[in-house]
Amino acid sequence: MNTSFERCKETKVEWLTPPELAIKLGKFDLDPCSPINPPFLHAKNNFTISDDGLSKDWFGRVYLNPPYGRGMELWLEKLKFHGNGIALIFARTETKCFFDHIWNDADAILFVKGRIRFYHISGIQAGTPGAPSVFIAYGKENALALKNSGIEGRYLDLKL
Ligand SMILES: C[S@@+](CC[C@H](N)C(=O)[O-])C[C@H]1O[C@@H](n2cnc3c(N)ncnc32)[C@H](O)[C@@H]1O
Numbered sequence: 001m002n003t004s005f006e007r008c009k010e011t012k013v014e015w016l017t018p019p020e021l022a023i024k025l026g027k028f029d030l031d032p033c034s035p036i037n038p039p040f041l042h043a044k045n046n047f048t049i050s051d052d053g054l055s056k057d058w059f060g061r062v063y064l065n066p067p068y069g070r071g072m073e074l075w076l077e078k079l080k081f082h083g084n085g086i087a088l089i090f091a092r093t094e095t096k097c098f099f100d101h102i103w104n105d106a107d108a109i110l111f112v113k114g115r116i117r118f119y120h121i122s123g124i125q126a127g128t129p130g131a132p133s134v135f136i137a138y139g140k141e142n143a144l145a146l147k148n149s150g151i152e153g154r155y156l157d158l159k160l
Pocket residue numbers: 012013014015016017018031032033034035036042047048049050051052053054064065066067068
């Protein structure tokens with residue numbers, strides 16, 4: 001079975017953050033892109049594809065692990081303007097998304113050591129993706145939460 005994160009076409013947007021990792025970042029008010037039948041939740045309030053979380057007003061502290069593929073940068077752009085939250089995406093540091101919404105705009109990033117074993121929608125922990133992951137913090141409090149999370153990796157303050 002092909003468990004590659006990017007090559008698994010049918011399920012590629014449904015790779016879920018391990019709850020044991022998200023919990024290290026503290027409590028979130030909103031996950032704007034949560035599965036319709038989630039095996040677990042990362043935030044108090046959740047939008048799904050039926051709501052179209054991208055078109056909604058976001059509020060409070062946001063946790064964002066966006067649908068991967070085309071259009072992903074729109075989610076990062078929205079979090080940048082919202083200014084309060086933490087995102088998890090692939091560490092593709094050369095991309096337009098990184099240069100338009102992260103390098104000059106985020107407060108801090110944490111490159112995850114090793115590869116994250118994401119969960120499948122069934123609640124089972126699936127294979128590792130074909131790329132490394134990075135957490136991105138917008139807002140000083142989120143930078144601090146990332147710094148103190150205990151998640152193994154390399155933390156970088158971008159607003160020094
Ligand atoms: C990579 S998964 C992450 C799920 C969850 N946020 C997590 O971290 O465990 C992306 C999720 O976005 C959902 N999604 C896709 N398009 C969406 C939209 N327009 N509005 C809200 N959710 C959407 C998918 O159904 C999928 O569950």
